[in-house]
Amino acid sequence: MTTGPAARLLAWASSWRRRALLAAVVVLLAWLATAWWHTVKPLPQDLAFRGEAVAVAGDDLSFLVDLSYRDGLDRPVREQEIFDEVLTLIGGARRLLVLDLFLLNDHLGGDDRAHRPLSSEVVDALLEARRR
Numbered sequence: 001m002t003t004g005p006a007a008r009l010l011a012w013a014s015s016w017r018r019r020a021l022l023a024a025v026v027v028l029l030a031w032l033a034t035a036w037w038h039t040v041k042p043l044p045q046d047l048a049f050r051g052e053a054v055a056v057a058g059d060d061l062s063f064l065v066d067l068s069y070r071d072g073l074d075r076p077v078r079e080q081e082i083f084d085e086v087l088t089l090i091g092g093a094r095r096l097l098v099l100d101l102f103l104l105n106d107h108l109g110g111d112d113r114a115h116r117p118l119s120s121e122v123v124d125a126l127l128e129a130r131r132r
Helices: 007-011 016-040 081-092 118-130
Strands: 065-070 078-079
Touching: 016 078, 065 081, 081 118
Parallel strands: none
Antiparallel strands: 065 078
């Protein structure tokens, strides 16, 4: 009879509960090892970038907010400072413009009157900037 580590493990795992526990431990260890690797692995050469820290004066900062709420008469109110600033920046661009926007499309939901057509405004501003 073999008394090595594998034989002892097989003898210990003879019950289905112990086999289930062993399988769960193996899956957990594999998951933890994968999670650890994805936190420490190096980025691809073309993707790795580390910029220098830059001190910014408090005068150069502004907090932009988009608010959607109902006023005292239960009318919808939308204050969209972020996209107003995006449109201003597009208008002021001279040579290169890089935008990373999510869901740039015409989908407004069920009520077209309820939302500002932001996608159309951005596309129109981009086309106007390109004509300059």
